[in-house]
Amino acid sequence: MPRVRHERFDCSPGCTVEGTLRYIDGKWKGVVLYHLFEGTMRFNEIRRRIPNCTQRMLTNQLRELETDGLIARKVYAQVPPKVEYSLTPRGRSLEPVITALKIWGDANVTLAPEVPQAAA
Amino acid sequence: MPRVRHERFDCSPGCTVEGTLRYIDGKWKGVVLYHLFEGTMRFNEIRRRIPNCTQRMLTNQLRELETDGLIARKVYAQVPPKVEYSLTPRGRSLEPVITALKIWGDANVTLAPEVPQAAA
DNA sequence: CATGACGGTATCCTTTTCGACACTATGTGC
């Protein structure tokens, strides 16, 4: 999330591209959305799927996604807390975008590029 | 561009999504790519299309895109300098991604949300 | 009583991003 989420996007025709990016930018938002496409999930369920993301960051990203109307947060008033996250229709409409990102990434992003894999 | 471009993307299946984002993230990269899909352009040509972007930032973004192998930079050894930017095949392969971002943005990103458009 | 699971907060700190502004070199035009 940049300092100002979206101020004016009529500056030039490509600006809606940036506009979309502002929504899915953020270190873990892409992955979170990707996982939520599988279905509703509880907080720790998501957390386990993204081990490198700290609890605070996950909370942050989820809150922002919620604020942006991409995901819904449902709290159950139970004693061991239970919170479920799911995509809103708006969030689900991002599926082609995430899919495009994943396809390109699978083809072009080298996994762990700098790691010399047990450089003997 | 986050602090580390891509360290390991094998952490979870959605990570290539983030991987792709790391390439097109950066305040103006999306727009720059978008404009370059139209064809080769000179520095100030791009600059004029993205008025809100400062010269330094544009140079930055172009350098990063070049480093990532998405665009090519051709310098003509002329006295009034002339530099042309164009997409590499790799950069061009991002077209479906940018297109998906633009489609979603056109449909979902409100232009200038806080501006009450001549609120009388 | 201590520990763990759940779903978070609060605080602190470092790194990154990005904007503003000035400065560069060279040739042309006035």
Next chain:
DNA sequence: GCACATAGTGTCGAAAAGGATACCGTCATG
């Protein structure tokens, strides 16, 4: 001699992103 255009670079500083760590309340389990 001065300004202008091109395509930058350098430096500074503020703000934001993001990581580390500790803490919260409640209930169940051992």
